[in-house]
Amino acid sequence: MHEDVERCVRAVRSKDARFDGWFYTAVVTTGIYCRPSCPAVPPKPRNMRFFPSAAAAQQAGFRACKRCRPDASPGSPEWNHRADVVARAMRLVADGVVDREGVPGLAARLGYSTRQIERQLRAELGAGPLALARAQRAQTARLLIETSALPMSDIAFAAGFASIRAFNETVREIFALTPTQLRDRVARGHPAAGSGTLSLRLPFRAPLCPDNLFGHLAATAVPGVEEWRDGAYRRTLRLPHGHAVVALRPRPDHVACSLALTDLRDLTIAISRCRRMLDLDADPVAVDDLLRADPVMAPLVDKAPGRRVPRTADPEEFAVRAVLGQQVSTAAARTHAARLVAAHGEQITDPFAPAGGFPSGGLTHLFPSPEALAELDPTALAFPQARRTTITTLVAALAAGEIDLGAGSDWDEARARLSALPGIGPWTVETIAMRALGDPDAFTPTDLGIRGAARDLDLPHTPAALTGRAAAWRPWRAYAVQYLWATLAHAINRLPAA
Template sequence: MHEDVERCVRAVQSKDARFDGWFFTGVVTTGIYCRPSCPVVPPKPENMRFYPSAAAAQQAGFRACKRCRPDASPGSPQWNERADVVARAMRLIADGVVDREGVPGLAAHLGYSTRQIERQLHAELGAGPLALARAQRAQTARLLIETSALPMGDVAFAAGFASIRAFNDTVREVFALTPTQLRDRVARGHPARGHSAGTAPEPGESVATLSLRLPFRAPLCPDNLFGHLAATGVPGVEEWRDGAYRRTLRLPNGHGIVSLRPQPDHVACTLALTDVRDLTIAISRCRRMLDLDADPVAVDDLLRTDPVLTPLVDKAPGRRVPRTVDAAEFAVRAVLGQQVSTAAARTHAARLVTAHGRPITDSDGGLTHLFPDPAALAALDPAALAFPQTRRTTLTTLVAALASGEIDLGVGSDWTEARTRLAALPGVGPWTIETIAMRALGDPDAFIPGDLGIRVAARELGLPTTPAALTRRSASWRPWRAYAVQYLWATGDHAINRLPAA
C-alpha cells in the first residue's frame, strides 16, 4: 500500500486509524516517522515519505514519533492473511526466531537460502530480517523501559540485545531519547500510547508481571472470540475469571500466565513471566490468538456483498477468528474433539493435561498445568485413552509426527504442505484438517462445510447443506471464509457465541 501515494496521503490527512500498521509516514522536515492516525497537524504532502515497515523508516534515518508511538500500532494484517515466503518470514520474526537462531535459522525454517530471504524482504519491506528484528527489539525495550522498574541492563538483555551498548545506541537512534529519558518521561506524566503501567519482580520472586494494552483495528466483537476460548477451555490450562480469559503459556525461555480482558478500545493484557526475555513472543502469540491484527472493515465489506450474510455482519460486525498460542496443542485438541461434544473434548484434554502436563503455580487463579508438548505426549499409553481404538491410533500417529518434525504447524509453516501431511494421517479428515488450518495455522480462508453447526446454520439461512454444494456457494466469501464461519456459528444458541456470565 505504501506505493499508492495518493491513498496514503488521504489516510494521513483524515487520521484514519484503520491504516495504522499498513504503512508508516516519514516527515522530511522533522525527521520523524508516524502512524497514519498521528494526532498532530498533518504535514504537507510533498514532505511525506511512505514506508512499508517501521524498520524501513528507521533505516531511512527517521526516528519514531513521541506522540503517536508508531512502533506500538497494530501489525499489518497481511502477514496473517498471506501464505507466501515474506508473510511466513514476518510471522517467524515476530515469534523471535531471528533473535534465537539468527538469519540462518530463519532461512532454514523457510527452506530458502539467507540470500533469497534477504532479497525478498528488502524488495517488499525495504529492510532485511536483522533490521526488522532490531525494530522489534526496540519496541520491546521501550515497553519494558516505560512499564516496568527493571534495571536498564536487565531490560537490554530481556529485549534481545547482545550488549548494553547496542541497546543504548538503538534506543537513542530510534526514539531520539536515552533509555533513562524514556523512563523519566513516563514518570513526568507522559504514559506510553497503547500501554499501561506494569510491575517488575520483587527481590526473591521468580515471576515478572507486566500489564499492557493490546491495540486492534475497530470494530471488534468480543462475544464469539472470548466466548469460544472460554467455552472450549481446558481445565487447568484455561479459565474465565473475573471477566478475563486466562491461560498458561509455554515459551522459549520459561513459561507464563496471561490474562486477557476485552475493553472498548483495546484488550487489557497482564503477563506473568518466569523470564522477561519471552515478553515479545508472548505478546505476539496473544495477538495472534485473538486475531488482533485483522482488518475487520475489509473482511466485513466483502461478506456484506452476500445478501444472506449482510444481516449477520450488520448485527455484530468485527468478528475475529479465535486462534491459538500453540499450534501443536490445538491439533491434539482437534483430534480429541472429533465427533464428540465440547464438554467431552474438554474432559479428554483435561485428562491428558493431568497425566502429562507440567505443573505450574498460579497465585491469582485456578490454573495448574502447561499443556503437554508432543515430546511429552509421545510417551502416553494408548490403552489409557478413553475413546475408540481408531481415534487412539489417530492421536498417537499425530503426536509422533509432531514430535519428529514430520508435520510443521508453526507460524512459519507452509499451509498447503501442512494440509497434505495431515491428510496422510489415519483418521484425519476434512473437518479436522480445516479446523486446524483455521485456528492453528491461521489460514483466513479455511472452511469447514461439514461441521454440524455450519450445516444447521446453512439450513436455517436457506444455503446448501451438503459440503460440496456449500463449498461452491462459499466461493464469493473468499479469501475470508474462516470469518464467514464465525458469522454462521453465531446464528446458533451456543456458549461459544457469548461472553461467560460474570
C-alpha cells in the first residue's frame, strides 16, 4: 500500500487509525516517522515519504515519533492472511526466530537460501531480516524501559541485544532519547518488575467484538492450563526460555495484558503469541465489508461487527486438542484434555494467585509437549482404539518434526501432512488450519454447528453446496464461520460472567 501515494496522503490527512501498521509516514523536514493516525498536524504532501515497515523508516534515518509511538502500532494484517514466503518470514521474525537462530535459521525454516530471503524481504519491506529483528528488539526494549523498574543492563539482554553499547545506540537512534531519558518521560512511575511481571496494552484495529473471541477461549478452556477469572482469560504459555502466565482483559480500545515471565527474554515472543491468539492484527473493516456484500451475512455483521477468529498460543497443543474434540461435546473435550494435562503436563506456580492459592481452579500446569505425550500409554486413553491410534500417530509426527504447525509453516503442506494421518479428516484439518495455522480462509462445511446455522438462514447446508455458496466469502471464510456460529445459543458466543 505504501506505493499508493494518494491513498496514503488521504489516510494521513484523515488520521485514519485503520491504516496503522499498514504503512508508516516519514516527514523529511523533521526527520521523524509516524503512524497514519498521528495526532500532529499533517505535513505537506511533498514532505511525506511512505515506508512499508518501521524498520525501513529507521534504516532511512528517521526517528520514531514520541506522540504516536509508531513502533507500537498494530502489526500489518498482511502477515496473517498471506501464505507466501515473505508473510511466513514476518511471522517467524515476530516469533523471535532471528534472535534465537539468526538469519540462517530463518532461511532454513523457510527452505530458502539466506540470500533469497534477504532479497525478498528487502524488495517488499525495504529492510532485511536483521533490520526487522532490530526494530522488534527496540520495541521490546521500550516496553521494558517504560513498564518496569529493571536495570538497563537487564533490559538490554532481555530485549535481545548483544551488548549494552548496541542497546544504548539503538534506543538513541530510534527514539532520539537515551534509555534513562525514555524512562524519565513516563509519568506513571515505575512498577516493580523484579518478578518479571508486566502490565501492557495490546492495540488493535477497531471494531473488535470480544464476545465470541474471549467466549470461545473461556468455554473451551482446559482446567489447569486456562481459565476465565475476574473478567480475564488466563492461561499458561510454554516459551523458548521458560514459561509464562498471562491474563488478557478486553477493553474498548485495547486488550489489557498482565504477563508474568520466568525469563524476560521471552517477552517479545509472548506478546506475539498473545496477539496471534486474539487475532489482534486483523483488518476487521476489510473482512466485514466483504461479508456485508452478501445479503444473508450483512445482518449478522451489522449486529456485532469486528468478530475475530479465536486462535491459539500453541499450535501443537491445539492440534492434539482438536483430535480430542472429534465427535464429542465441548465439556467432554475439556475433560479429556484435563486428564492429559494432569498426567503429563509440567507443574507451575501461578504468580498471580493470592497467598494460600485460589479457592478453586487456578493455573497449575503447562499443556504437555508432543515429546512428553509421545511417552503416554495408549491404553490409558478413554477412547476407542482408532482414536487412540490417531492421537499417538499425531503426537509422534509432531515430536519428530514431521509436521510443522508453527508461525512460519507452509499451510498447504501442513494440511497435506495432517490429512495423511489415520483418523484425521477434513473437519479436523480445517479446524487446525483455522485456529492453529491461522489461515483466514479455512472453512468447515461439515461442522454440525455451521450446517445448522446455514439451515436456519436458508443457506445450502450440505457440505458441497455450502462450500460453493461460501466462495463469495473468500478469502475470509474463517471469519464467516464466526458469524455463523454466533447465531447459535452456545457458550462460545458470549463473555462469561466476570
